[in-house]
Structures are given as structure tokens and as C-alpha cells.
Amino acid sequence: MIDNGLLVQMILGALLGLSVYLPMAAGQLSLATPAFYAVGGTLAALLSTQGDTPSAISLGAVLGEMLLAAGLTAALALLVGLPVLRLRGIYLAISTIALVEIVRVAILNLPFTGGATGIFGIPQPFQQPLGYVLFSGSLLALAGWLCQRLEASRLGRSMAAIRDDELASRCMGIHTTRVKLTAFVASAMLAGVTGVVAAHYLNTWNARQGSFDVAITTLAFVILGGSRSWLGPVIGGLLLTALPELLRPVGDLRLVLFGLVILLGPVFFPQGLITPALLERLGRWKP
Template identity: 55%
Template sequence: MSDFLQSYGFLLVTLIQAGLLGLSLYFPLMAGQLSLASPGFYALGGYVAAIMLTNPAFAGLRDTLGNGIFPLTWLAAGLLCALAGVIVGVPALRLRGIYLALATIAFIEILRVVALNLSITGGAIGIFGIPQTFGFQDRWQYLLIFGPMLLLVLAFTYMLQKSRVGRAFRAIREDELAADAMGVPPTQYKVLAFVIGAVIAGIVGSMSAPFLNTWNAKQGTFDASIAILAFVLIGGSRSMWGPVVGGALLTAVPELLRFLQDWRLVINGLVLVVASLYLPQGIVGALGKLRRSPPPSRPPVAPTTDAKGGTP
């Protein structure tokens, strides 16, 4: 038992982590906004946790709270990312489509350069020697926090989709002007979707910092945004299962194919190309199509011998 978890524990957790990051991108997409800011908030959350867990300024807090410091880092990361999400979201969401995507990329770059230049973030080397959450020794034990987090986020997404807010998101996605005319304030809901994504990414980041043992500016980069976007697109952007499936698949493929050495990256590329060519709705979208009963076809034409008039 422990051997399997020893070998694959780290991978299992990264699968969940990828799924969660995919979900954080899924929220803005739900409201029709192509935002790539998730890695920025992920990095920010990680830095919050790393600094709170290692910086001497927080030593007193750590001593008094003991293990309680870990949930506190999640809370702090979530709150800070919510705040940053509002600050970035309100001006950025005046933009649409590709321009919003560009603005969010700029946000990631700004965060990265700032992190490289501050001494509190450890510059390019980053922060290392981060204490382990609840004294975990093995990587698989992180399933105990990432697993419930995933369930929680999925449950939240499910409920949100059924709620008034979820319907408002979809209305904006389908037609912003029409939604506005129907009395759905687009800016408010778009910012809300953006902030929810930011909070999720931030909390995932704060959980990941101890998991990776170290945190540096390479964690939130433009490359990461593209990877996360691929999770959502390959998995399917119209269902909450899409990002989870896509994230898990794209993270697992290169690792499980390690025995193929360099070829594993070729296979990974093939998966991306084939999935985007043949599954435009994503994997989950394609599966959904299979399950749905085909639309009713026209009833067979009855023999019409008697209807033929004009026989002499």
C-alpha cells in the first residue's frame, strides 16, 4: 500500500493540483472571460504561505499557533488573492477577449518581476526549507488536504452553477449585451467570477508551497498560464469536470510515459493536437455527446399508396 503511494503520491497530488488550477481558470470562462491570471494568484498564494512559514517576522505567530499556522496561511492567501483579484479585475475586465488575456499575462509578468526583485521573496533563488504542513513526511499525505479541497471546490462549483449567480454567468457568456438588458450587471458578475478563480488559485498556491519544499518566481509564469488553459480546453470548457479531467490527463501523460524518455514529450504534444482537432468541446464535452440520446429523427415515411390520387 505505502509503496504505491510512495511512488505515485506526488503525482496524484499534482494531478489534483492541476485540476484545481484548471477550475480556477474555469470560473472566468464560465462568465465568458478569457483570463490567464491563475498562475499569478497561484504564485502569490504560494509566496504568502512560504513567507508566513519561514520569515523570522512570523516566528512568534508560528510558535503560538503550532499547526494552526497552516490553515491560517490558506486563509491569508485566499483573502489577499481576493483583494488582488478585485484590484486587478475591476480595470482589467473592461477589456474583452484577447485584450483581457493580454492584460492578465501582463499581470503575471509584473508579479514575477516584482518577486525577483524583492528580498522578502528571496529573489531568483526563492524561498526554501519550507516546513511541512502538519509535519507531513511523505508527499502522498498531501492528498489529505488537496483531496478535500478539490471536493469542496467541485461542490461549490456545482451549487454555483445551479444558482442565480451561475445563470447570470452563463447569460453574460452567451451575450453580454442581452444579459445587461435583462438586468444582469455584467461588470459585477465578471469581477465576481474573476475573484472566485483568484481565491482558488491562491489557496492552491499556499497549499503547494510546503508540498514543493521551495517556492520561487518560476512558479507563476506565462508558460504555466498556457498549460492551465490547455487543461481547460482539452478537458472541456463547458463542464466543471472538464478542467479536472484535462488537468489530470495532461499532468499524468508525461510522467506515466517516463519510460519512453524523450518521446514522452512528443506523445504529450500529440495528445494536445489530436484532442484540439477532433474534440473541439474537450474530452468531457465529447463524452457528454455520446451519452446524450440522439435528437429525434423524422418518423419513417408511411407507405402512401392510398394517398396517390389520380389513378384512373
């Protein structure tokens, strides 16, 4: 049975999935999400444990941290994105993995981030997991609504065009660099904001949170869910985060089954669970 604690983790997974999806909607395979997630989480952990560390923190302060994290990750994404987005495909993926490693090693070695133990005793804005469910759920709803609006907007269509053919879309007059950079920055901001919520929810933050493993896990959310609609990564994130916990009754075999799902998912659903055709059928359906 799913409890509210797991529900929070599922929603955070969905948000990270969306963060990987955004550059992919513009045809860019970026694995930088954990780097920005780690920056957001570290920022929240540092800010909220300053001073005499009270056990609770106001919601306003958390929102402030989220704003700061969004600003910081956006600046970092702009700085990194300009040179890195000149690369394509697998080369872009490799350079974003490098970014993840740089951020991880930096957090590990900076004098104020607690080294390998990390920062602990992060104060809580909510006493019950339900508070986190509502808060992160609202964040997911907002992100989902923006993505839904994006698909019909000029920017969204430009992203889709670049994804289909970058050269052709540039010939059509689309400023491809700007569009790709926008998607990259939006993805970074979403990951940073998610990191803030995750740091409070996890009570502790360390360099392991933004590792290469997270990059692969979040990529799996998009692959299993489907990368052609924003609902794909959301559903992929929700399902794949919940699955290892739901499989607990099978005992030691649970991770074997989990691996099987990841393996067989793309075999049976090569475009992911949520495909454009499925959404179209759903849209035409009349009760």
C-alpha cells in the same frame, strides 16, 4: 504507475484548471491564474519560514495561511479586476498576461522574496505524501461541490448568460460587471489557496512557479478537458499533469507524444473531453 506524490501534483493541476475555468464560465478569457498562484505560494513561503524555521508546521497554521492568501488574492483581484474586466476577449487575455509578468518581476526583485533562488526550506505539515493527497483532495472536493452548486444558482446562470451574450444578458437586467468580477475574484482565491498548498508540497518557492508558461499549461487543461462544465478542467488538469510522468517508459520521446496529445486533443474533441451532451447522456443512463 502513479504514486501519491504525482497524485498531489495532479490534484493541484485540477485546482488550477478550475481557477482558469471560473472566469471562462462567465465568458472571460483570463490568464491571470499563475499571478494569484504565485502570490499565494510566496505568502505561504514567507510566513512559514519566519523565525527559526522548524521542520514541521501545524495544519492549523497552513489553514491560516490559506485564509490569508484567499483574502490577499481576493483584494488584489478586486483591485485589478475593476479596470481590467472592461476589456474583452484577446485584450483581456493580454492584460492578464501583463499581470502575470508584473507579479513575476516583482517577486524576482523584492528584497525579501529571495530573488531568483527563491525561498527554500519550507516546513511540511505532512510527513507522507498521503497527507497532501487527502488535504488537496478535500480542497478539490470542496471546490467541485461549490462549482456544482454554482451551475444551478442565480450567479451561475448569470455567468452562463453573459458567456452566451453579454449585451442580451445586460438587457435582461443582469449586473454583468458584478458577475464577471465575482467570477474573477473566486478564480483568484482558488489559485491563491492552491499556491499555499503547492509551496508546502514543493518545499521551495521562486518566481518561476508563476510564469507565463503556467498560464498556457493551465489553459491547456481547460481546452483539453472542456470548458462547458467544471468537470472538464478537473479531468484535463488530472490527465495532462499525469501524462508526462506516465509516458516515462517511452524515454526521450515522451514530450513529443505529450505534445501530440495536446495537438490532437482539440482536433478530435473540439469541445473538450467533457461535453454537455456527454453529461446529459450520463445523466439519463439507467443501469
